[in-house]
Each structure stands twice: as structure tokens, then as C-alpha cells.
Amino acid sequence: MVLAARPAGMPKPSDFRLEETPVPEPSPGQVLVQNVFMSVDPYMRGRMNDRKSYAKPWQVGQPADGRAVGQVVRSRAPALAEGAWVASMLGWREYFVAGPEGLNPIDPDLAPPSAYLGVLGVPGFTGWYGLKEIGRPKPGETLVVSGAAGATGSLVAQLGKAWGCRVVGTAGSEDKCRWLRQACGVDVAIDYRRAGDLYEALRPACPAGIDVYFENVGGPMLDAVLRLINVNARIPLCGMISQYNLEVPEPGPRYLFSLIGNRGLMQGFIISDHMSRYPEFVGEVGPLLKAGRITYQETVVEGIERAVEAFVGLFSGDNTGKMLVRLGPEAR
Amino acid sequence: MVLAARPAGMPKPSDFRLEETPVPEPSPGQVLVQNVFMSVDPYMRGRMNDRKSYAKPWQVGQPADGRAVGQVVRSRAPALAEGAWVASMLGWREYFVAGPEGLNPIDPDLAPPSAYLGVLGVPGFTGWYGLKEIGRPKPGETLVVSGAAGATGSLVAQLGKAWGCRVVGTAGSEDKCRWLRQACGVDVAIDYRRAGDLYEALRPACPAGIDVYFENVGGPMLDAVLRLINVNARIPLCGMISQYNLEVPEPGPRYLFSLIGNRGLMQGFIISDHMSRYPEFVGEVGPLLKAGRITYQETVVEGIERAVEAFVGLFSGDNTGKMLVRLGPEAR
Numbered sequence: 183m184v185l186a187a188r189p190a191g192m193p194k195p196s197d198f199r200l201e202e203t204p205v206p207e208p209s210p211g212q213v214l215v216q217n218v219f220m221s222v223d224p225y226m227r228g229r230m231n232d233r234k235s236y237a238k239p240w241q242v243g244q245p246a247d248g249r250a251v252g253q254v255v256r257s258r259a260p261a262l263a264e265g266a267w268v269a270s271m272l273g274w275r276e277y278f279v280a281g282p283e284g285l286n287p288i289d290p291d292l293a294p295p296s297a298y299l300g301v302l303g304v305p306g307f308t309g310w311y312g313l314k315e316i317g318r319p320k321p322g323e324t325l326v327v328s329g330a331a332g333a334t335g336s337l338v339a340q341l342g343k344a345w346g347c348r349v350v351g352t353a354g355s356e357d358k359c360r361w362l363r364q365a366c367g368v369d370v371a372i373d374y375r376r377a378g379d380l381y382e383a384l385r386p387a388c389p390a391g392i393d394v395y396f397e398n399v400g401g402p403m404l405d406a407v408l409r410l411i412n413v414n415a416r417i418p419l420c421g422m423i424s425q426y427n428l429e430v431p432e433p434g435p436r437y438l439f440s441l442i443g444n445r446g447l448m449q450g451f452i453i454s455d456h457m458s459r460y461p462e463f464v465g466e467v468g469p470l471l472k473a474g475r476i477t478y479q480e481t482v483v484e485g486i487e488r489a490v491e492a493f494v495g496l497f498s499g500d501n502t503g504k505m506l507v508r509l510g511p512e513a514r
Numbered sequence: 515m516v517l518a519a520r521p522a523g524m525p526k527p528s529d530f531r532l533e534e535t536p537v538p539e540p541s542p543g544q545v546l547v548q549n550v551f552m553s554v555d556p557y558m559r560g561r562m563n564d565r566k567s568y569a570k571p572w573q574v575g576q577p578a579d580g581r582a583v584g585q586v587v588r589s590r591a592p593a594l595a596e597g598a599w600v601a602s603m604l605g606w607r608e609y610f611v612a613g614p615e616g617l618n619p620i621d622p623d624l625a626p627p628s629a630y631l632g633v634l635g636v637p638g639f640t641g642w643y644g645l646k647e648i649g650r651p652k653p654g655e656t657l658v659v660s661g662a663a664g665a666t667g668s669l670v671a672q673l674g675k676a677w678g679c680r681v682v683g684t685a686g687s688e689d690k691c692r693w694l695r696q697a698c699g700v701d702v703a704i705d706y707r708r709a710g711d712l713y714e715a716l717r718p719a720c721p722a723g724i725d726v727y728f729e730n731v732g733g734p735m736l737d738a739v740l741r742l743i744n745v746n747a748r749i750p751l752c753g754m755i756s757q758y759n760l761e762v763p764e765p766g767p768r769y770l771f772s773l774i775g776n777r778g779l780m781q782g783f784i785i786s787d788h789m790s791r792y793p794e795f796v797g798e799v800g801p802l803l804k805a806g807r808i809t810y811q812e813t814v815v816e817g818i819e820r821a822v823e824a825f826v827g828l829f830s831g832d833n834t835g836k837m838l839v840r841l842g843p844e845a846r
Contacts, residue, residue: 405766419771421774422770422774425771430768431769431771433766434769435765436762436764439754439757439763441780441782442751442782443784447780447781449773449779450773450777450779451774452777455777
């Protein structure tokens with residue numbers, strides 16, 4: 183899937199085009215991988231712009247890229263057997279040939295391969311790191327998570343519960359809220375689309391104020407939270423999905439000065455700075471997942487031709503949990 | 515000076531009233547102090563509201579209070595001789611009687627007593643702490659200071675130069691900017707009232723981007739800065755004077771999400787949490803001041819009956835440097 187034009191605002195189907203080329207043959211030392219799932223993530227919107235940012239812009243006329251998991255279907259690299267599962271940065275295509283350097287073998291016995299794009303992949307790792315290192319929740323504190331039914335937010339909400347917090351999650355439908363309450367165990371789930379005034383909705387949910395706010399969305403939610411934060415509140419800034427498709431971003435929170443009197447901290451982070459912590463994350467969350475103490479959801483869109491649709495759906499909340507595109511069948 | 519009514523928006527003269535009472539006599543163990551200067555500070559606007567905050571609200575019908583310096587004119591406390599200079603929290607009155615506990619003797623040989631309300635007092639201490647502990651500037655980095663001609667900002671700007679930074683200061687008149695360039699040694703001073711688009715004004719002043727922004731003002735300046743911050747930028751939130759008299763605060767910065775990609779930190783702080791560091795501050799800044807390596811300005815309004823006028827003048831920038839009210843003559 184090739185970027186055909188840089189989108190203005192929300193991407194359109196005509197901003198991308200599908201190109202077909204023969205499946206390449208691996209050279210000695212290389213493998214041929216058939217992708218099974220690829221990830222679409224909000225941060226990819228930034229890569230469609232021609233602006234310096236933490237992630238390199240995609241080039242017009244070139245294939246898009248991003249995280250994917252697939253299986254080795256032809257191996258000329260001794261380290262990778264045919265049938266092996268690998269994660270790569272070579273999504274947005276059905277097949278690719280590569281040396282073993284950029285490929286991460288994954289363990290399908292710990293979790294299904296698709297989980298390595300979600301709860302055990304970059305989205306989950308992002309939530310774990312931001313909550314642990316910036317949010318630093320203490321037992322008994324109140325944690326608010328926006329985008330709580332998403333791939334990152336749902337892990338944050340469950341880790342918050344596991345670590346002894348009162349957890350309030352916000353999401354964009356009653357179905358998502360029900361899942362948050364029943365499967366993820368949050369104390370209160372708020373459907374922000376039906377809540378009316380977000381401050382009035384959050385206030386009774388947080389009778390002891392807010393100590394940690396894990397920010398995925400930006401916009402009015404942040405403003406409502408700022409009016410309820412406690413002294414020494416921490417706000418990890420993970421994402422602001424509400425702003426990514428605006429040509430001029432919206433005005434920000436009126437109550438930013440609440441950070442002064444409350445000695446609040448707001449800290450942005452980019453998970454690629456912290457990849458050395460990934461094994462620690464898998465070591466901590468993998469067993470919780472395997473033991474069934476952490477749950478997750480996936481929304482799977484079928485076929486590379488629907489990848490752009492899947493991406494755009496992130497911004498209207500079409501997904502519950504991790505949004506994936508199935509690119510091919512599993513070999514076994 | 516008594517708070518007569520809680521102001522709505524900008525305080526009016528009728529929100530205060532002057533009351534006269536006989537000068538009290540000290541009991542054994544007490545002293546009578548004649549105040550010579552009192553401080554008016556932006557944070558006092560919050561104390562006029564009946565809202566829980568880091569500083570206790572003033573009570574309607576009771577005298578206002580705040581930092582002041584004065585001289586002991588009658589002593590029945592052996593530790594404090596007549597003529598001694600003391601700083602206290604008992605401003606907004608010409609005389610008071612107190613025990614020695616809440617009084618801080620000051621050294622008029624290190625700096626003139628009024629400096630203990632400004633560059634060597636809470637405003638200077640606030641700037642030193644916020645810059646050193648949150649801003650953490652490194653030599654060669656670019657530091658932007660808003661409210662740079664004020665009591666806090668002008669020390670921050672000069673410490674930035676002393677610590678090897680490129681320093682850009684913003685202030686509200688050409689006179690203030692000239693003083694910043696000529697006396698404080700800033701690299702660029704910008705008159706924000708005449709600058710037009712603040713982003714376009716800051717951009718050429720910060721060719722290598724902004725590493726530290728010391729925030730005193732809030733509003734559009736913060737938004738312009740957020741568009742120019744570098745990776746790992748630090749933003750100590752000291753004050754947002756532009757917002758203090760608004761009944762509903764203005765919308766905040768559109769570019770807050772710039773903190774995410776740039777891993778930016780925004781941290782509010784209240785200097786009263788850190789009073790144990792005050793001796794370290796005086797030990798570091800006192801000698802620089804005595805050696806003439808740090809300069810400061812004061813704006814002195816004469817007489818307690820003009821205290822409210824002096825306070826309100828803070829919000830239109832009537833002051834250059836520390837705004838003081840003279841409450842009485844010096845005894846020697």
C-alpha cells in the first residue's frame with residue numbers, strides 16, 4: 183500500500199494506492215515473510231505529513247510501513263526456520279524479503295501472534311512505561327485513563343487496578359464502557375459521547391480527586407481533568423488523537439494553570455526512546471496475560487485493500503481494543 | 515488595609531478599605547515593628563477568592579497580609595534590638611506587634627532591605643529554584659523567560675546568562691526591553707505588545723529552538739513557545755499572570771501536543787514547599803548581588819493608601835522589576 187498523496191485533514195482512500203509486484207525470492211541469508219496481521223496506529227497520521235517529527239515521514243510514491251507480524255514461508259537464513267513467527271516494521275504489504283536483523287522472533291505459546299501488535303506490542307509497552315515511569319501510581323490513588331478501551335488504554339486501566347488504584351476509564355460507546363467494567367474491572371467507565379459536561383461526569387467518579395491522568399485523547403477531557411487534579415498529580419502525555427487530523431489544532435485547556443497550584447507534572451514521552459525496557463515489560467505483563475489476569479480485545483479488518491479504512495476508523499472509534507488488518511492466512 | 519469584598523475580575527479600590535487603630539504596645543517577649551516596605555505580588559489575586567488553594571484566602575473584614583520588611587521600634591524581646599530589620603508575613607499594615615517566631619532578621623549590609631522582598635526574597639528564590647531544579651539549563655542551551663523585567667523573571671534571565679545560556683526575554687515595553695539588553699545582558703529582548711505574531715517574533719530569536727521556557731505569563735506566549743521547543747524541553751510553570759483576573763480562564767495553547775513528540779516536561783511548583791533551600795539560594799545569589807554581577811529594579815509606590823493601586827498595576831505592567839509599597843520611613 184503506497185502513499186499516493188499527503189492527506190489534508192482526515193485521510194481519504196485516494197491518498198493511498200495498492201500496487202502489485204511479483205513476490206520476491208530471498209537471497210542467501212534472507213527470508214521471505216508472509217504478513218498475517220498489520221497494525222494501524224494513530225501516530226501514523228503524523229507520518230503522512232512532510233514534517234520533521236519523532237517518526238520519519240512516509241514518502242509519496244513509496245509503501246507505507248509499520249508494525250506487522252507474519253510467518254517465514256521461505257528461509258535462506260539458518261537462524262529462522264520456515265513457519266517461524268516474526269514481528270517487523272514492514273507492514274502495509276503482504277510479503278517481504280529481509281535479512282534477520284530487523285526481525286523480532288515472537289513466541290506464539292506465550293500469546294497469540296496478533297497480541298504482539300497490541301497488548302504485548304508497542305501499544306501495551308507504551309501504556310506500561312508511561313504509567314509506571316511517569317504516572318507512578320500509588321495504591322489508593324485515583325487514576326483516570328482516556329481512550330480506555332483502546333490497545334494502550336485498556337492495559338493502563340488493568341495495570342492501574344492490579345497496582346491498587348481506583349480507576350476511571352473513558353471511552354466512546356456504552357459497549358466499550360461495559361467491557362471496561364465487566365472485563366477490565368474499572369471502578370467507573372464513562373461514555374464521553376453521552377456524558378454531556380465532562381467535568382460534571384468526572385467529578386462524582388473521582389470523589390478524592392485525580393492523582394494520575396493517562397492522556398490519550400487531548401481536547402476537553404484534559405480540561406475537565408485539570409479541574410480535578412490533586413497536589414502532585416502526574417499526567418503522562420501519550421497521545422492526543424483528537425488533534426491529529428486538524429489542520430490547525432484546537433485551543434487547549436483553560437485550566438492549565440491548575441498545574442501551578444497543584445505542583446502538577448505533565449510529561450510527553452515516545453516509547454521508541456525506551457526500547458531497552460521491552461524485555462522487562464514482557465517479563466511483567468506476559469505472565470499476567472497468560473494467567474488470564476489481563477484481558478484485551480481486537481478489531482480485525484480483513485484484507486490489505488481495507489487498511490486505509492481501518493486506519494481512518496481509529497479516529498471515529500470503530501475499534502474496540504487493538505485495530506488490526508489481516509493481510510494473509512496463518513500457515514499453521 | 516482590610517479586604518472589604520471579594521473582587522470579581524480585576525480588583526477595584528472599593529474591594530478594600532483602610533482602617534485606623536491605635537499603635538499597639540508590645541507585651542513582654544514581643545516587639546513593635548514599623549513596616550518600611552511591603553510587597554504586592556500576582557499570587558495575591560488568588561488569596562482574594564474564597565477558594566481552596568495553596569495560599570490561604572484572605573477573609574472579608576480582616577486585614578490582608580503578605581511579605582514586608584520593617585524595623586523594630588520598640589523591643590521587649592532580648593533577641594531583637596531596636597533598629598533591627600526584620601522580614602515578616604505581616605504586610606498591608608504600617609505597624610504590628612509580634613513575638614520573634616514569625617520574624618526573619620535580615621542583613622542590610624548584604625543588600626538594601628527592600629531587596630529582601632525582591633531579588634533576595636520570595637520572587638528571586640522562586641526564579642532560582644524553578645530554573646535550577648525544573649529548568650535545569652545546560653551551557654549553550656536556549657532559555658526563554660516571559661515577564662523577564664519582573665522581580666522573578668529578571669533574576670531568571672541573569673542566572674541563565676551566568677550559567678552559559680542564550681537568553682531571550684519578553685516584556686511589555688521598549689524601556690523594559692532596553693534594560694534587559696543593557697543591564698541584564700539578555701541576547702534578545704522582545705516587547706510582546708509590539709511584536710505582532712509571537713511565534714514569528716520568537717523564531718528568529720531562537721535559531722536553535724527552545725530548551726527551557728520559564729513561564730510567568732500564560733496565554734499566547736506559551737503557545738508560541740510550544741511550537742519552538744526542542745526535544746527534552748523543560749517548562750517550569752511559575753505563574754500565569756494573564757489568567758488571574760479572568761472569571762473564566764481563556765482557552766489554552768493549541769500546541770500542547772508538541773510536548774509529546776518532543777518529550778517535553780511541564781511542571782508546576784510552589785516555592786513555599788522548598789523553603790529549606792532558602793539559605794542555599796541566599797548563599798549563591800547574595801554574593802553575585804553584592805559583587806554587582808546581578809542587578810535588579812524596583813518600582814516604589816508611596817503610602818499604604820496606594821497599595822491596591824500598586825497591586826492592580828502588576829497586571830498592566832506598571833512596574834519594572836519588583837513592585838513595592840513604601841509604608842513608612844527608615845529609622846536610620
